Amino acid sequence: METKIIKIKNIIEDRNKILEAGNLLKQGGLVAFPTETVYGLGGDALDARAADKIYEAKGRPSDNPLIVHIASKEDVKEVAREISPLGDRVMEVFWPGPLTLIFRKQERVPKSTTGGLDTVAVRMPGHLLARELIRAGGGFIAAPSANLSGRPSPTKASHVEEDLNGRVDMILDGGDCEIGLESSILDLSVSPPILLRPGGITQDMIEAVIGPIQVSSQTKETTVAKAPGMKYRHYAPKGELTIVEGEEMQVVSMIVKKVKEVQRQGKKVGILASEETKSFYPKEFVKSVGTRRKEATIANQLFDVLRQFDQEEVDYIYSESFPEGKLGFAIMNRLLKAASHRVIELEKGREGE
Ligand code: TXA
Ligand code: MG
Numbered sequence: 001m002e003t004k005i006i007k008i009k010n011i012i013e014d015r016n017k018i019l020e021a022g023n024l025l026k027q028g029g030l031v032a033f034p035t036e037t038v039y040g041l042g043g044d045a046l047d048a049r050a051a052d053k054i055y056e057a058k059g060r061p062s063d064n065p066l067i068v069h070i071a072s073k074e075d076v077k078e079v080a081r082e083i084s085p086l087g088d089r090v091m092e093v094f095w096p097g098p099l100t101l102i103f104r105k106q107e108r109v110p111k112s113t114t115g116g117l118d119t120v121a122v123r124m125p126g127h128l129l130a131r132e133l134i135r136a137g138g139g140f141i142a143a144p145s146a147n148l149s150g151r152p153s154p155t156k157a158s159h160v161e162e163d164l165n166g167r168v169d170m171i172l173d174g175g176d177c178e179i180g181l182e183s184s185i186l187d188l189s190v191s192p193p194i195l196l197r198p199g200g201i202t203q204d205m206i207e208a209v210i211g212p213i214q215v216s217s218q219t220k221e222t223t224v225a226k227a228p229g230m231k232y233r234h235y236a237p238k239g240e241l242t243i244v245e246g247e248e249m250q251v252v253s254m255i256v257k258k259v260k261e262v263q264r265q266g267k268k269v270g271i272l273a274s275e276e277t278k279s280f281y282p283k284e285f286v287k288s289v290g291t292r293r294k295e296a297t298i299a300n301q302l303f304d305v306l307r308q309f310d311q312e313e314v315d316y317i318y319s320e321s322f323p324e325g326k327l328g329f330a331i332m333n334r335l336l337k338a339a340s341h342r343v344i345e346l347e348k349g350r351e352g353e
Contacts, residue, residue: 004170005161011132017172018129022136024169025050030057032146032160033133034174035125037098037183037199038153038303039160040069040143041168042133045079048110051142055112057167060149065115066142067100067183068122071134076101079109079120079140086210087188093209096126098179098200102187113142119189129174145182146171151310152235152303152338155180159307180300181330186213198330200299237306239270239314241339245321246346252280254346255318259285262316270309272319274298295327302331306338 006021008014021031028050031042041058043050045068055062068079073091076083080103087101105120114120125131134141145153148163157173164171184199186206193213195203206213242258244251255271259282262269271281275291289305290297309317319339324332336343 001166001169003161003165003168005157005165005173006170007173008129011129018132019136021133021170021172022138025133025137025141028053029169030054030167031133031137032154032164032168032171033130033143034127034157034172034177035069035130035143036127036178037125037181038155038177038179039146039157040067040130040141041146041160041164042069042137042141042143044138045069045113045140045142046108046110046138048112051110051112054142054144057164058144058147058149060144062112063115064144065117065121066113066144068109068113068120069130069134069141069143070122070124071131071139073124075139076103076122076124079106080104080122081106082189084188086193089209090186090188090206091124094201094205095124096131097124098126098183099123099206100183100185100197102185102189102196104189119187121185123183127174127178129172133172150236152237152306153182155300155303159304162307178300179296180303181327181334184330187216198333200327200330202326202329204326235303235306235334235338236340237314237317237338238310239268239317240342241272241306241317241319241335242342242344243319243321243335243339244344244346247348248277250346251320252277254344255320256281258316258318267315268313270312270314270317272305272309272317274320274322277320292322295322295325295331298322299327299331302334 043054082104100121100123102119102121146160147154154160155177179200184201185197187194195215244254259269271286275288278286278288287305289301
């Protein structure tokens with residue numbers, strides 16, 4: 001199929017283009033669109049066939065449920081039931097924004113959308129264009145990240161084009177995503193609520209509003225999958241990624257040593273570092289992902305940098321690690337997944353290995 005790529009500069013001047021995209025959605029078509037987190041691949045959430053098409057376009061297993069995106073808070077009741085006072089409070093404070101909530105589902109949401117589950121994930125994005133499109137498309141848009149299954153989530157329209165050109169009806173290019181990591185996911189269908197995926201809205205921020213929640217052990221990593229998406233290999237670059245943890249200069253010398261080993265094998269290598277440390281590495285291999293003084297910059301560029309390594313067909317990537325502070329927890333969660341948990345831990349005061 002031919003994919004229309006449409007640039008949206010301004011939601012008022014480009015109104016007709018948004019309406020055209022909305023009509024495509026209403027007719028069961030697929031439209032990729034930007035949100036404040038990552039680009040989503042949208043289809044009508046209440047149309048089982050649209051959900052099936054999404055799975056097919058992404059090459060995603062159909063038991064991995066989709067998030068239903070809405071444009072106004074009241075609409076949550078149309079797709080979710082048994083919304084507790086806790087749920088009301090969380091929505092009041094964090095919506096619109098990068099937080100997905102899981103509730104028991106209403107009958108009208110097809111099981112294809114929820115991957116066979118009795119619960120539904122709902123999010124009201126903060127991105128204006130996203131909300132306008134959702135409205136134009138009928139109000140309930142299922143949208144996983146707009147990448148091929150197993151690739152890093154797209155944070156630019158060009159990433160979506162790379163993965164999905166020819167597989168979807170339209171890509172709305174609304175510029176780069178502001179956050180760059182997917183939404184936090186909070187399961188409110190259980191008590192106490194469980195944070196299934198860390199993101200821009202952190203555990204502390206949620207607890208300040210509704211009191212103690214649990215953090216899924218799978219975010220800290222076990223094999224049991226509660227958010228079904230967690231059981232698949234995710235965010236994976238083509239090259240083999242290893243994270244090196246430890247004291248700064250020890251990390252640098254370990255990475256430099258690994259780089260030499262890879263070169264000796266005649267393979268291609270990449271280094272993922274920060275503004276503060278990039279000058280310690282050979283220029284031709286290193287990419288800075290952002291500054292350690294502002295972790296939002298790292299979140300913002302992480303997936304893009306991983307994709308750049310893919311394009312350069314690097315065989316091995318060595319990455320510094322980042323402190324697991326606020327956003328840092330989400331950053332390390334994605335990085336560890338991308339690395340399939342390959343980590344070299346250097347002990348303090350020792351040469352390493
Ligand atoms: O920021 C985001 O959340 C982006 C943008 C486009 O909104 N979307 C996104 O969707 O990241 P996706 O499909 O890539 O990730 C959704 C995750 C999956 O891991 C899925 O298993 C989980 O949410 N999920 C969806 N519905 C669920 C449910 N009912 N119960 C548990 N987990 C669910
Ligand atoms: Mg995804």
